[in-house]
Amino acid sequence: xxxxxxxxxxxxxxxxxxxxxxxxxxxxxxxxxxxxxxxxxxxxxxxxxxxxxxxxxxxxxxxxxxxxxxxxxxxxxxxxxxxxxxxxxxxxxxxxxxxxxxxxxxxxxxxxxxxxxxxxxxxxxxxxxxxxxxxxxxxxxxxxxxxxxxxxxxxxxxxxxxxxxxxxxxxxxxxxxxxxxxxxxxxxxxxxxxxxxxxxxxxxxxxxxxxxxxxxxxxxxxxxxxxxxxxxxxxxxxxxxxxxxxxxxxxxxxxxxxxx
Amino acid sequence: xxxxxxxxxxxxxxxxxxxxxxxxxxxxxxxxxxxxxxxxxxxxxxxxxxxxxxxxxxxxxxxxxxxxxxxxxxxxxxxxxxxxxxxxxxxxxxxxxxxxxxxxxxxxxxxxxxxxxxxxxxxxxxxxxxxxxxxxxxxxxxxxxxxxxxxxxxxxxxxxxxxxxxxxxxxxxxxxxxxxxxxxxxxxxxxxxxxxxxxxxxxxxxxxxxxxxxxxxxxxxxxxxxxxxxxxxxxxxxxxxxxxxxxxxxxxxxxxxxxxxxxxxxxxxxxxxxxxxxxxxxxxxxxxxxxxxxxxxxxxxxxxxxxxxxxxxxxxxxxxxxxxxxxxxxxxxxxxxxxxxxxxxxxxxxxxxxxxxxxxxxxxxxxxxxxxxxxxxxxxxxxxxx
Numbered sequence: 001x002x003x004x005x006x007x008x009x010x011x012x013x014x015x016x017x018x019x020x021x022x023x024x025x026x027x028x029x030x031x032x033x034x035x036x037x038x039x040x041x042x043x044x045x046x047x048x049x050x051x052x053x054x055x056x057x058x059x060x061x062x063x064x065x066x067x068x069x070x071x072x073x074x075x076x077x078x079x080x081x082x083x084x085x086x087x088x089x090x091x092x093x094x095x096x097x098x099x100x101x102x103x104x105x106x107x108x109x110x111x112x113x114x115x116x117x118x119x120x121x122x123x124x125x126x127x128x129x130x131x132x133x134x135x136x137x138x139x140x141x142x143x144x145x146x147x148x149x150x151x152x153x154x155x156x157x158x159x160x161x162x163x164x165x166x167x168x169x170x171x172x173x174x175x176x177x178x179x180x181x182x183x184x185x186x187x188x189x190x191x192x193x194x195x196x197x198x199x200x201x202x203x204x205x206x207x208x209x210x211x212x213x214x215x216x217x218x219x220x221x222x223x224x225x226x227x228x229x230x231x232x233x234x235x236x237x238x239x240x241x242x243x244x245x246x247x248x249x250x251x252x253x254x255x256x257x258x259x260x
Numbered sequence: 261x262x263x264x265x266x267x268x269x270x271x272x273x274x275x276x277x278x279x280x281x282x283x284x285x286x287x288x289x290x291x292x293x294x295x296x297x298x299x300x301x302x303x304x305x306x307x308x309x310x311x312x313x314x315x316x317x318x319x320x321x322x323x324x325x326x327x328x329x330x331x332x333x334x335x336x337x338x339x340x341x342x343x344x345x346x347x348x349x350x351x352x353x354x355x356x357x358x359x360x361x362x363x364x365x366x367x368x369x370x371x372x373x374x375x376x377x378x379x380x381x382x383x384x385x386x387x388x389x390x391x392x393x394x395x396x397x398x399x400x401x402x403x404x405x406x407x408x409x410x411x412x413x414x415x416x417x418x419x420x421x422x423x424x425x426x427x428x429x430x431x432x433x434x435x436x437x438x439x440x441x442x443x444x445x446x447x448x449x450x451x452x453x454x455x456x457x458x459x460x461x462x463x464x465x466x467x468x469x470x471x472x473x474x475x476x477x478x479x480x481x482x483x484x485x486x487x488x489x490x491x492x493x494x495x496x497x498x499x500x501x502x503x504x505x506x507x508x509x510x511x512x513x514x515x516x517x518x519x520x521x522x523x524x525x526x527x528x529x530x531x532x533x534x535x536x537x538x539x540x541x542x543x544x545x546x547x548x549x550x551x552x553x554x555x556x557x558x559x560x561x562x563x564x565x566x567x568x569x570x571x572x573x574x575x576x577x578x579x580x581x582x583x584x585x586x587x588x589x590x591x592x593x594x595x596x597x598x599x600x601x602x603x604x605x606x607x608x609x610x611x612x613x614x615x616x617x618x619x620x621x622x623x624x625x626x627x628x629x630x631x632x633x634x635x636x637x638x639x640x641x642x643x644x645x646x
Binding site: 127129130 | 327328332367371
């Protein structure tokens with residue numbers, strides 16, 4: 001998979017990205033390519049800037065310098081007309097789901113459809129039901145409000161909204177955090193399944209080694225303000241102590257052994 | 261592959277065509293069956309006349325791009341035909357889209373989502389009913405809370421078992437009292453001017469403008485000063501109480517307190533209730549003084565009374581009792597504001613939206629209760645002949 005994706009088209013191209021809050025530098029000139037059709041896992045310690053990286057790519061955080069291109073389009077110019085065209089080609093699942101609390105799950109899923117297409121209500125209702133069943137939520141969830149959902153259901157509903165327009169690029173911010181291992185494994189399976197059937201490129205921020213094992217093609221590690229990309233095999237031989245500890249520590253071994 | 265330019269450019273619009281001949285019929289699909297074309301294709305599929313068919317083949321081999329919306333439309337058309345007892349073969353799809361299609365087939369076809377009903381007469385009546393029951397429950401709960409806080413307050417004052425959270429108490433006096441001085445002073449001063457001006461205008465017609473000072477003194481000390489201060493504080497501190505405690509609820513801080521064995525009512529509610537009961541009478545007194553000064557400034561410029569003349573007239577108009585009648589209400593108002601503010605704060609659920617909702621409700625309820633109580637006081641004082 002690695003060889004194939006390396007030769008493939010680049011979906012996200014990051015060059016010389018610098019992010020800093022005041023004097024605290026988060027990213028120090030990092031470069032990263034995400035290829036079409038791959039699942040890239042992004043890991044790093046707490047505060048290493050995983051979410052900041054994601055937010056920079058989708059234009060929620062303006063980097064201090066550097067360039068980020070998504071499908072060849074610069075995202076730093078977040079107000080340009082071209083940038084708006086990007087928004088319907090990606091979907092974002094935020095860490096807490098970020099469902100609109102005043103709307104039902106069905107209405108949440110229909111928000112992107114309403115924003116970007118001219119579909120009739122009846123057609124949107126049908127497609128929303130399809131998205132719900134794709135993410136494995138029972139039909140009666142449609143009428144519920146976000147406050148009535150459990151953590152796992154919220155994540156699934158958020159995923160349904162993220163894929164409402166069949167985006168090419170899916171951003172997932174810690175999709176399995178706060179889920180029990182069984183729900184987390186099901187969620188991983190769901191993401192992999194959707195990625196394959198919908199042909200998605202997935203940018204996945206996670207802490208979960210099982211998730212990394214199960215669904216990622218490549219892994220980017222944010223450490224010491226820089227980024228290192230590889231597979232679990234290559235990264236576990238990395239001399240950096242943090243990376244070594246991460247992949248070869250007690251938890252790392254357990255995850256590796258399990259998936260063998 | 262999709263076009264890499266960031267605009268949605270549809271290279272080959274989706275097409276659908278029904279070919280009928282003597283023996284068989286074919287539904288020929290082509291172009292890009294993607295979400296951007298879904299609305300158009302939905303109409304096109306609905307417009308096709310399938311009547312009289314017994315057998316049909318769906319040919320999607322000319323489809324150049326397919327996403328889940330397109331696949332769903334094709335699948336829906338197929339199921340609709342099958343439901344009408346037409347034998348359907350296919351669809352033939354390009355190899356790369358088989359997985360997507362198979363995935364949707366597995367999910368079967370969920371019925372369209374339904375939305376909760378919008379407003380009708382029935383829903384309107386239902387809401388009135390719900391609201392009525394809610395108000396009754398709410399009243400019952402707040403009486404319970406009143407009892408609990410009263411007991412706790414009484415015990416805290418008479419027999420302090422534990423150390424009172426004294427720093428919190430002082431901090432509340434500062435937050436609700438000291439920092440409210442500028443806004444309360446400003447409004448009281450302006451109200452003094454307004455009252456004196458209106459009074460002078462009317463009383464001039466009877467050549468009795470000297471009584472402007474009596475009107476101002478009695479009106480401000482007995483009613484206006486206390487009422488306006490209480491309303492400002494309800495908007496300023498009552499809402500703050502609800503928001504502070506509510507945020508702690510969202511953050512599970514109150515739950516943490518309970519598991520540690522701390523008394524939430526004692527730690528969060530008592531300092532606020534007691535602090536405000538000290539701060540509000542002081543604020544009211546301050547508002548009374550500033551309001552009178554406002555009136556004095558007004559009478560000086562409009563009616564030409566000097567300060568000593570104003571003071572003489574004021575002294576003959578009001579007694580200590582006038583002031584006390586106004587001030588005695590302040591601790592009661594303070595108790596109500598703090599009680600409602602804390603009560604609503606503790607009712608916040610674990611979502612951010614409920615903080616905002618209950619904060620609004622807390623302010624509305626406490627202002628309502630203040631004015632209602634003020635009316636009760638007026639009746640009480642008149643019956644008692646004060």
